[in-house]
Amino acid sequence: MKNKVSLKSRGSLIQRLVLAPYSVWAVLFIVVPLLFVAYYAFTDNSFHFTFGNISRFFTETSPVGDGSREVRRYLLIFGRSLKLAVISTLICLVLGYPFAYMLSRASAKTQSVLITIIMIPMWMNFLIRTYAWMTILQDTGILNGFIGLLGLKPIHIIGTEGAVVIGMVYDYFPYMILPIYSVMAKMDMKLLEAARDLGCSSAGVLRRVVWPLSLPGVISGVNMVLIPSISTFYISQKLGNGMFYLIGDAIEQQYVANDLHFAAAIAFILMVILLVGMAFMQRAANKKAYA
Numbered sequence: 292m293k294n295k296v297s298l299k300s301r302g303s304l305i306q307r308l309v310l311a312p313y314s315v316w317a318v319l320f321i322v323v324p325l326l327f328v329a330y331y332a333f334t335d336n337s338f339h340f341t342f343g344n345i346s347r348f349f350t351e352t353s354p355v356g357d358g359s360r361e362v363r364r365y366l367l368i369f370g371r372s373l374k375l376a377v378i379s380t381l382i383c384l385v386l387g388y389p390f391a392y393m394l395s396r397a398s399a400k401t402q403s404v405l406i407t408i409i410m411i412p413m414w415m416n417f418l419i420r421t422y423a424w425m426t427i428l429q430d431t432g433i434l435n436g437f438i439g440l441l442g443l444k445p446i447h448i449i450g451t452e453g454a455v456v457i458g459m460v461y462d463y464f465p466y467m468i469l470p471i472y473s474v475m476a477k478m479d480m481k482l483l484e485a486a487r488d489l490g491c492s493s494a495g496v497l498r499r500v501v502w503p504l505s506l507p508g509v510i511s512g513v514n515m516v517l518i519p520s521i522s523t524f525y526i527s528q529k530l531g532n533g534m535f536y537l538i539g540d541a542i543e544q545q546y547v548a549n550d551l552h553f554a555a556a557i558a559f560i561l562m563v564i565l566l567v568g569m570a571f572m573q574r575a576a577n578k579k580a581y582a
Contacts, residue, residue, distance in 0.1 A: 518565055542561075
């Protein structure tokens with residue numbers, strides 16, 4: 292009995308020692324920066340405690356149109372950012388889910404080849420990938436050149452929401468596929484066979500078995516696409532031709548203007564909103580999976 296207790300204690304000690312480097316890294320590069328963001332968000336330029344930065348995000352207005360009416364500036368920017376991020380995430384999910392399913396059912400050699408193809412764009416710098424899409428989507432770019440060869444009129448994509456969404460989908464698509472694939476690859480095929488033996492159709496197997504079991508991967512993929520999409524700023528600046536001002540652009544602008552406290556406030560509010568949203572999504576996914 293004493294030997295078992297001793298071995299258990301030794302094992303837990305080894306686990307703590309193994310996790311120690313990660314714990315130190317997490318504290319230094321995750322917890323400490325977040326504390327600094329919160330500290331700057333709730334202080335003014337004299338580092339006195341204030342809610343002014345937080346209230347400014349919700350109350351500051353700016354004129355629109357002919358100046359006859361005003362809108363809540365940062366709430367409007369956040370709504371636009373959320374809309375584009377949700378659209379990009381849904382596109383990634385619709386395209387990535389069936390691809391991840393087919394990938395998980397393929398042979399080991401095919402899986403290796405397809406995963407490599409998916410990861411190849413991620414080996415290139417983020418800026419290069421964005422500039423590549425600028426070359427493709429601009430009015431005199433590759434896409435309109437091909438359309439011209441077909442005898443059709445050129446389409447003006449650059450400067451539209453569509454270009455920004457395309458850039459987001461292209462850059463973050465692998466982050467949707469890989470989490471879903473990792474869950475589906477470990478799925479017990481006997482459960483699918485049992486569902487078919489009990490008279491479930493292919494659509495029923497997908498809805499009643501595959502989808503609930505793959506929800507953890509779906510939630511992870513949604514988070515990994517939605518969060519960077521909603522906070523991006525470089526894609527909107529380049530592919531949006533400077534016509535789209537997203538929440539990431541707002542943070543960058545305040546940082547460039549040396550208004551670090553308001554920039555931290557925007558980042559803090561965005562972080563809280565995303566954490567709350569992720570918590571609700573995870574809770575709903577857990578309920579459905581356990582049900």
